[in-house]
Each structure stands twice: as structure tokens, then as C-alpha cells.
Amino acid sequence: MKKWIPWLVLAFFATDIVAILLPRKEPSFHYQEFGRIPVLLNGRLQPFDSVGRNALLQIRGTASVPLEEKKSYEFWKHPEKLRATHWLLEVMLKPEQADTRPIFLIHHPDLINELNLAGKGKEKSGLFYFTFNELTNSIGVIEKEGVQVNRVDPQTRTPYQKQVAKLYNALTLYKRLKNSYQPEATQDFARDLADFRAATPAGITAVKAREQKQDYDRAAFNKYIGYLGQYDFMARFAYPLIVPPTDPVKNPEGWQNMGQVLVSAGLHGGDLPPAVAHYTAIASAYRADKPDEFNAAVATFKEWIEKEMPRKAAKGRAEFFYNNLQAFLHAMIIYLCAFLLGCFSWFNWSDVLRRSAFYITILAWVVHTAGLVFRMALEGRPPVTNLYSSAVFIGWAAVLLGLILEYIYRDGIGVVTASAVGAVTQLIAHNLALGGDTMEMLRAVLDTNFWLATHVITITLGYAATFVAGFLAMVFILRGLLTTTLSKTTAQSLNRMVYGIICFATLFSFIGTVLGGIWADQSWGRFWGWDPKENGALIIVLWNGIILHARWGGLIRDRGLMNLAIFGNIVTVFSWFGVNMLGIGLHSYGFMDAAFKWIMFFNATQLGLIALGLIPLRYWRSFREDGPQEAAKSRGASPRKPQPATT
């Protein structure tokens, strides 16, 4: 029986993953079908679903809108929620409904008071979400302050100013989305557009007559100009470019927003692109609450896209699938479970728990890998292109290293390291994704797959290895000091693991740094320019060099090695994030400020661990005179010795 438990655990988690892959049924409106339609935004093709998801992340900090609030500890209850595409459709086509959704996140008490919002809004875990309707009275104030704050250097903004800027930007984005598909107050887009088309010739004649100071048809003029004014407003405010080029073969990049298309047709006459008729049919059916008509209109539009631009349609479908897979989120949840199982396995020496943790970590890693590969295929790029993807990739590489260690030593240390680093890095990635689109186009100097695939990958592998070494060292100190589970053999194998991983880290961070220098020589004309990011990489190399030489020179032993390895975490975090926070230099493309206090907190914990590592051995619970082996024996259990690989 015991033999089967780990497999059962694995099967349980695997079923969960399979459940995500199964198609979701939609009885009424086919939102998912609409969500797959490709549009152009931020210079790249993406489905409506991504537009909605990234906008919602920027405004609300979540990828969907919960319709009922559950307490955060009630994680087993799945509240009804509005998915990104559904929300986006509401914003674009039923704004009066969208205005009642609690999406605007404000957490600064001063701002809540200033806008007279106290007592309003939905609260969850101390965060307050407000609807657009609740903010309508304050829009003037927010705009005034927002414009002022945007003139202040982002680095010197106070928390209050940051909150104002965030709210102002969220409102602007919301307004732009509202004007991306049809004018905000439209009841029946198809009918309005037909009316506008019919009024256009008379309108143009009236405008010309008026210019020549002749008598003109006032009614025709007003109608025409009224529509044109609305569409012109859209042309200036629309967010995604939703109208595909009329001739996708000759002019693949000729995407336009709805307003531009309508204004140009209004001014010069001429045919509308075929997509417009599809869009108006969808809009009118949606507003009239006719699911069958809506579904049919979406289906015909998708057929048309499929026929005219099959590759773009495929891109939309693929990214929709990727968005809803949420591979990294699911991997993170499994890593967390594996971490708990792995830790427990040390206390009762249960191989069942250890093996369960090992198997599900492998499963999580496979899901992680699938997400990574899918992302690479979508972007057509190597895995690391920005700070977000570096977190995803560092986690991936660290888990792989941990799994290899577990395969060799089979003592639970590798799997705990793998799952812990995996979970933490995915959590970091999740938070970095709140900035919006994580697949943004790369600025000119970064637009080179060769260097992204060589320099960036090697340097990130170096980061990952340094973190793994640091985590192993943490295991050594915590287990040795606080528990009796660290036997001499485990201590020795940990020592060998840390040493080996640091050698690996040195290899990759050195080669990565030099490759970076060579890239810099190619693009900025110098191999080394003492730029902060370059210095950060150099510091990691120097630090690993120090550890290795100190060990060879006999300056440090077990605990020294562990303490230095833990400090390696601080060094790596500085290079990875800290440098970007200085906000200077050629590499400051990944600027972020909210993370500062987290980094300081992390550094404090690491220094604390080093302090613990400095406590004299006689106070450690392991390695006492009788030794944990004897102590364990007397309780009737024996620590498993590391076993050789059975290959």
C-alpha cells in the first residue's frame, strides 16, 4: 500500500491539471470565442482576452472580478467571477453595467478620505475596491492631482502620490477601453452606423456649402458632424487597434482603431473594412441581450478571420489558451504542497512523503516547463526577455537543479529546495505581472535573439544556482540548529552540494558576465562601462570567487561555507532587483519600486540566518556530543543514508 501512496498523490494533482485543460462550457454568451479574436496592442498581436486581462491587472491587480466576496481564508469556496473577456465586453459595450463593478483599487487611507469614499467600496483583506459610479464625483480632483503627480519624478513620489498616479492611470485606461469599440452612449451600434453612412453624402455636401458661405441643410450637417465628433473622439482615445487591415497580405501591419476607420470613411466616403460590419453585429446583439445572435455573429467573424489571416487567428487562439492555462500559477500551488510534504518527511523519515513530494515537484516542473515553452513560442523569443520572465526562468532552473540533487541524494533536501525556490520565484513573477503586459515588445537594443539566448540565459542560470546554494545553506543552518535531524552524513552531503552548486554558479555567472561585456562591446562600443547592471553581475562573480578561494585556502569550513552561501542570496538579489531600483544606467529597463521593502525584509532574514549560523556548535541541537545518529537510534528510527543513484 505504502508504495502506491506517492503515485496516488501524483494522480490527484495530475487530475487537477487535466481539469484545467478541458474546455469550459458556456451555456449563454460565448465569451471565450470572442476572447480569442486577435487585435493589435502595444505593437503586438494579442487576443481580446489578453487586452482585458492586462487592463484588469493594471486597474484592479487581479485577472478577474469576483462577483461575491469570500474571506481570504475560505480558499475552498470558489466565488462566482467575471472573467477578463466578459468584463472587457461590458466595459466596451455595456459601460453602464461595467460602471457598477468594484474594480478601482485604492489602499491609501488619505486618498480614500480626500475623495469622500470612506464607508463605500468593497473591502477584501484590507484593500478597498470602488466602482466607477462611486468615483464619478471625484474625477475632477483625481485628474487635477494626477496631472500634477505625473510631472514628479517617479522615484521621488510619496506613497500618496504613487496611489494618485495609479488611480489616475487606471481611470484613463478605463476611459480608453470604453471608447475602443463604439461611442460610449451607443444603444445600437449597427443601426447608428447605417444611419451615419446614409447621412454622409448629404453631410459632406452641407459642409462644403457651409465653407463656401452658401445655404446648407442644417439637419444633415448636424447629424453628420454629431457622429463624426463621436468617432473622432474614439479615434483619439481608443486603446487596442481592433480593425484588421483590409488587405492582410499586402499590408500586414495596417491595423487601425475603430474611430480612425469611421472618421476616414466619413471624411472621404469609400467602403468600410469588412471587419466593421462584423463588429457592429456583435455589438448590437450583445446590447440587445440576444446570446444566439451574438454567438452567430462572433462565429461568422471568426470564420472570416480564419480565412483571411489564418496565422493571426491561430496566435489569438494560442495566447487565449496560454492565458487560461495559468501554468505558472498552478505550478506554484503544487510547489507549495511539495514543500510542505518534503519538510514533514524530515521529521518522521517517511520515504512515502519524500517520494510524494518528489513526484509532484516533477509534475509541477513539467507544467512550469510547458508554460515556459508555450510563452517562448508565442513570443518567438528565448525564455528571458524582461524581469517577469527572468523570475519564471530562475525558478525553472532552480527547480531542475534541486530535482537533480534529489535524484542523486534522495534525502529530501533537493526536493525541498526545488519546491521552495520554485514557489517563491513564481510568487515574485506573479507580482511582477501586475504591471500589465508581460510579453511587451523589446526595445531596439534588446531585439536580438542571439544575445538573449546566450548572455541572458547564462547569467540567469548563474542567479538560479546562487539561490539554490543559498537555500541549501539555509537548510543546513535551520535543521542543524533547531532540529536533531541533521546527521553527520547529511551535513557532509549538504556541504558537497553547496560546493558543487557554487562551482556551477561561478561557471555560469562568469561566462554570462563576459558574454554581457561582449554584447555591450557590440552595441555600445565598450566591453565594460561600470554600468550598475554590469557591476551587479560582477559582484556575483566576485562573491562566488571569494567563496571558492576561501574554501581552497582553508579559510572557511562547513559553517563558513554555509554563511557565505547565504550571503550570496543578498548579493544576487541586489544584482537582480536592487540595481534596477537605482534607476540609473543603460540597463534600467526593469524599473520597479514597490519591491524595495520586500527586498530589505529578505536581506534582514538572510542576515538573521547568518547570525544564527555563527552561534557556536555546542548550542546546536544536531551535532551534540552523543550525535543525532545515536539520539535518533534511541528513539527507534534510523536516518536514511544517502543512497547511490540506481542507474
Next chain:
Amino acid sequence: MHLDRLIKFFCSLRLTVVLLALGLILVFWGTLAQVKLGLYQAQDLFFRSVFIYWSPEGSNLKIPIFPGGYLVGTTLLINLLAAHFQRFEMSRKKVGLFLIHAGLILLLIGQLLTDLLAQESSLHLREGETRNYTEADSKVELAVIDVTEPDLDTVVAIPHTLLRTEATLDHDKLPFAVHVRRFFPNSTVTDRPKDSMAPLPASQGFGTQLLVEERPTVTAMDQRNVPSAILEFTDDGKSLGSWLVSGYFNRNQQFTHEGRTYEVALRRTRLYKPFSLQLLDFRHDVYPGTEIPKNFSSRIRLMHPETGEDREVLIYMNNPLRYAGETYYQASFDTDNEGTILQVVRNPSWLAPYFACILVSIGLTLQFMSHMFGFVKKRRIA
């Protein structure tokens, strides 16, 4: 006996660890300092120095408090070389280590040479324009040009170092002496209001309608110092008048003396080449529907009369032109997208890091492999 101890000291691993630690602190400190000082000044203070000095407020004392980049780097180099000759023997086991450290030595020497020999300048070309010189980044020269002959200009260029000392210059080719009365390393020049009571900066030329003011020098990467100077020309002690020259002026000022016409200008130091470059086309591509730059590229015609070369080259991001020992990079552009700025680097030791990288990579891989095989073997036996 003493020599033995000295050799032992320079070979020791302990020294290596100490030097690496000092280097780490130095790099960290120098990085943080960039926030306040800017890249160039921090670089000079921390990395291109023997010591980092500290001056107590209100005194001229300079107390060395920390070793600078040159000191740490050179000592590390000595340490490496000494250890190399003393300790490493060529054996199958040690060949990896040998290669790693040989590569590091090459890297350090290469960077030292780059530091000493590299020369940076830039080339600004408008579309259609041809030039046979580049301009130094942070150095200016005072050019006094005899333009009397229609087809021959005689140029006397007074270098930055002399301008800075506000010296008096007597040149054989000039019939008058040049006095640098004031030199402003960074300055602003403004129109002089009609009712201004401020003294005239100069008695001749543009200076009669302008005001000049000294500015603190800037060090941030995206800012540039624009120098100005006030000059006086004298012939046998008799003043010919004073002139204001400035990096802001894009026209030269003319004057005549004893029937000859001269032009005077303060301009960035020119480095002439035996070949010339013409900008045919500059492109600034963006991703559709955005302002995000996708690519910057300059199509250049390269003409070298001596070798008879006349060809077109395309310089774009991550793809520089390497020619005649110099490298031309796409660095910047004019806001109207009709002009390009190329950064030009002459660095005789540019290949050193490439070889160093190869050596160290091979060495590290060998070393890593031998560790790994040893480890696997041991486990097999166990």
C-alpha cells in the same frame, strides 16, 4: 629571506580572497555612488584611481581611505601572475585551472590597456552630409582659421588643456597673440536684454549682444557640458578686441587683421581620418501602433580615396561598422529623424575579452567536468 616572504605573500590564496573582497566592496560602493555622482565621475573616483580619498569638510587634506580600482586590479594581477608561476604546473588535472587563470590575466591586462589606450569620439551626420573627421566627446579646441585664400584654410587649433589654464598663446602661424581671459567648462549663453546693466562679455562679434554665465559641470550620462570662453587678441601688446566663443554657436565669427580674414570658433576637438563617411539614410522604426523603437539604422557610404574603396554599409543596433581600427556604433539620432549620431571607439585591445572569455570558458568547463566525473565515480564506488 625577505624575498621569499614577499613571494609567498603575493602567491597566497588569502591575498586573493582579500583582494576579491576589496574589489566587491569597491564595485558595490562605486555603483551606489553613481546615483549622486553620475557614471563618469564615479568611474574616475572609484575605478580609475589608486586610492579613494576623503577630505574632511573645510580642509584641503586628502586622506586615502580605500584602495581604488587601479590598485586592487594591479595587485590582483600580480597575485595571479605570481601564483601562476609559483603554483600551477601543467598536468591533466590542473590544465583547467591554468586556463581559467590565464584567461583572467588576459582579461585584466586587456582592460588596463583599454583604459589607457581607448579613445572615444562621435560623428554627427545629417542625411546627405559627408565628413572626414569625428569629434571628441568631452574635449573642445579653439580653432583660429585663416580663410583668406578661397581654396585653402589654415587652421590653428588650441587644445582643451591649454584653454583650461586660461593661458596666453603665441603661435608662429598667427600674427597676433591669443589670450584666454576666461574659460567656462560649462555655461549658458542668453540674449542680452536691452536694458541690461551687466558688463559686456566681449567687445567684438556675437559677445556684444549676449550674456554668458558659468554653470556647474554636469556628470549625468544624458547631459553634456557646453563650454564657453572669452578671448582677447593682441598684436605687440595692442588689443584687437575681445570675443566670446561658445559651444552653443553653430556659426564661426569673422574678423580681419592686416588684410587677412580669420574665423574663430570653440568646437569639439576634431580627429581627422584618411577616409570619409556620408549618411545616405537614417531610419527609426517603431512597432506598429506604438512609440516603442524597433530599430535604428544608418545607411552610410564609405569612401577611402587612397585604397579606392567606395561602398555602402548599414550600421544598426548590435551591428557596428569596424573599419581602420575603429568601431562605429549607432548611438543616437536627431529628433527629426534626419540625422544620426555614431559613437566611434578606437580600442586596440578590443579583442582581449573575446580570447579571455574563450580561455576561461574552456578552463571552467574542464574543471567542472573533472569534478563531476570524479563525483560520479566516487558515488558509483560507494
